[in-house]
Amino acid sequence: MKKRFYITTPIYYPSAKLHIGHAYCTTLTDIFARSKRERGFECYFLTGADEHGLKIQKNAEAKGVTPQQFVDEIVEGFYKLWDLLKISNDDFLRTTQERHIKVVQDAFTKMLNKGDIYLGKYEGWYCRYCEAFWTDTQVGKDHICPDCGREVQRAEEEAYFFKTNKYVSSLLKFYEDNPKFLIPESRKNEMINTFIKPGLEDLCVSRTSFSWGIPVRENNKHVVYVWLDALTNYISALGYGSENEEKYKKFWESEDCEIIHILGADITRFHAIYWPMFLESLGLRKPDREFVHGLLMMKDSKMSKSKGNVVDPYPLVEKYGVDAVRYYLAREINFGSDGSFSPEQFVERINSDLANSYGNLLNRTVSMINKYFEGKIPEYKGQVTEFDGSLESMIDNTIKSYENAMDDLRITEAITYVNELVNRANKYIDETTPWALAKDESKKDELASVMNHLARSIYVASRLYHPVLVCASDKAFTQLGLTEEEANYVNINNKNLLDNHMVNKGEPLFPRLDPLVEVPFINELMSGNN
Ligand code: ME8
Secondary structure, three states: OOOEEEEEEEEEOOOOOOOHHHHHHHHHHHHHHHHHHHOOOEEEEEEEEOOOOHHHHHHHHHHOOOHHHHHHHHHHHHHHHHHHOOOOOOEEEEOOOHHHHHHHHHHHHHHHHHOOEEEEEEEEEEEOOOOEEEOHHHHOOOOEOOOOOOEOEEEEEEEEEEOHHHHHHHHHHHHHHOOOOEEOOHHHHHHHHHHHOOOOOOEEOEEOOOOOOOEOOOOOOOEEOHHHHHHOHHHHOOOOOOOOOHHHHHHHHOOOEEEEEEEEHHHHHHHHHHHHHHHHHOOOOOOOEEEEEOOEEEOOEEOOOOOOOOOOHHHHHHHHOHHHHHHHHHHHOOEOEOEEOOHHHHHHHHHHHHHHHHHHHHHHHHHHHHHHHOOEOOOOOOOOOOOHHHHHHHHHHHHHHHHHHHHOOOHHHHHHHHHHHHHHHHHHHHHHOHHHHOOOHHHHHHHHHHHHHHHHHHHHHHHHHOOOOOOHHHHHHHHOOOOHHHHOHHHOOOOOOOOOOEOOOOOOOOOOOOHHHHHHHHHHHHOOOO
């Protein structure tokens, strides 16, 4: 039986519009999901919105609307952005949906009845003006509210807590038994040394100081505090505890399904420490892998909505197309490391990898097949020229390395294998010099073999690029005369696939960008003056 995959992004806060950092995480998750599906695996892909909390309540008040109206409007923008970026999620969970609220309340009750949650007192720095509690780090040594800049006071409120220490030793054992749970591995040491070894405090899981949240059923002065609410989305979306648990059984309970959470480095602690503890408390299976991606920086500091130094993905996609943006994000920033968005690098990547290497290879090949063979791709006749063998083994090796890298979520690396194949195919044109072969009638078979090998190289590269270049790859298939069915991944190893297909010359896939025009344009977008 085929293995299944359940893959998730964080559910983002609809406190403001999403920026390129969110688009980065969702796009990379989408690339993984698409690559699995294209290879014939079943893959369920979830994203969503984390709609409760004080910040949203405050933003809504400031705008003079209800919190629900406020999030409804922003979440519309999430849908539009994911549409624009061609994100192929199977579901979108909103934490204000009934299906989620019930699961959170049930989970709270279960933990309370088990004695894992108890009523205590939350102590912190309180800002009377913002009606918000802050931690020591947030208020700094001057005890200033990070939101309004006023002085804060020490205060306490009644709150429920989750007994973290009950689960520390089993969490450490879980890390030990599952060395691939947290990737990159350095994240595990960070969790142990920074958070677990110094001693974990019990986690506050309810609040009485604001009301925009899921009410605690047993004590409705309280709302469930954000992380217990938010993390539960991964199971509520599958129908856990509902009348119809079919999806939950298939994508969470079943050992045939691999559960993968993708998240940014800023929220590792909640996913790698508290989430496995909550699941254990509920008696449920833990995820197989949590992949922590790096954060995109802007001018040396983290891009964030609250700092107002963000890159808006909408105008970028509108101007340069979905493929260019998806490609840049996946190729330029090594998945798992921090990176930064740079207009110069953006233009350079598109020009060098997509316009000059890939687009040009297709363009040259289709033109030559038109010129030398009246548009008909010659049949595969084995290894005819002295260079065919090495190109064929490069194709085979690329497929294998690409699949292995993708399976391990080394997405950037997987793409570089395809780039190398494209470069190799361009070099093959220089080696075989088809224009010279065409002048010599006795070299007709060699010329035919070169055209067939080039067409197949483009097909394989386009197939492997497809999860990233969702539009351009399809155009390449059309130019090679392949139907959608013929282009299917099942044919990736079929050497005769291209035989006798009629090519269709099309527009260049990626017109070259002029850096002198485009770099200032993108800089302008980033300064927020657009
Ligand atoms: O933390 N670079 O939501 P959030 C790269 N609701 N990725 C970035 C980024 C950046 N500069 N900024 C944000 C929350 N992200 C919670 C999550 S999950 C149960 C609850 C991405 O809107 C990255 O994936 O602040 C990060 O982890 C996530 O957005 C945080 O989104």
